[in-house]
Amino acid sequence: MADATDLGRVIEVLAALADPTRQILLGRFAVYGEATATVLAGELPVSRQAVVQHLSVLHRAGLVASRRDGRERRYAVRPRPLTDTAEWMSQVAAEWTARLLAIKHLAEEPGAE
Numbered sequence: 869m870a871d872a873t874d875l876g877r878v879i880e881v882l883a884a885l886a887d888p889t890r891q892i893l894l895g896r897f898a899v900y901g902e903a904t905a906t907v908l909a910g911e912l913p914v915s916r917q918a919v920v921q922h923l924s925v926l927h928r929a930g931l932v933a934s935r936r937d938g939r940e941r942r943y944a945v946r947p948r949p950l951t952d953t954a955e956w957m958s959q960v961a962a963e964w965t966a967r968l969l970a971i972k973h974l975a976e977e978p979g980a981e
Contacts, residue, residue: 874952877930881953884929889914890922894931894945902944904937 884890889912896908905923909916923943926932930949934941 874956877949878953878956880929881931881949884925884931887922887925889918890926893919893922893926897932897943897945902942904940904942906940908943 885894892912893908896903896911900907905916905919908923909919912919914922923932923934927934927943930946932943933946934943936942
């Protein structure tokens with residue numbers, strides 16, 4: 869994950885996950901696997917319309933997929949964007965660890981004051 873497109877996707881995922889309600893919604897999919905906005909709204913202190921708006925943000929970030937089931941729309945998690953974001957975060961952490969280790973070695977060299 870190195871190009872600007874990938875970084876843009878990571879930023880979109882992180883922005884979507886920044887909202888506590890959306891974090892709760894993603895967690896509910898671990899319980900249900902798949903759910904409608906009505907079911908999800910029944911467990912939250914927000915309206916069904918607010919849940920639909922949150923699901924729309926998650927959908928744009930690629931975190932949920934939706935499909936029609938009669939008159940309802942059912943949502944399910946798409947884990948790949950989460951995996952890609954976690955991999956990006958691990959890569960950034962590794963780069964910072966290497967940089968800090970290099971600084972440490974420079975600071976510990978004899979005569980470095």
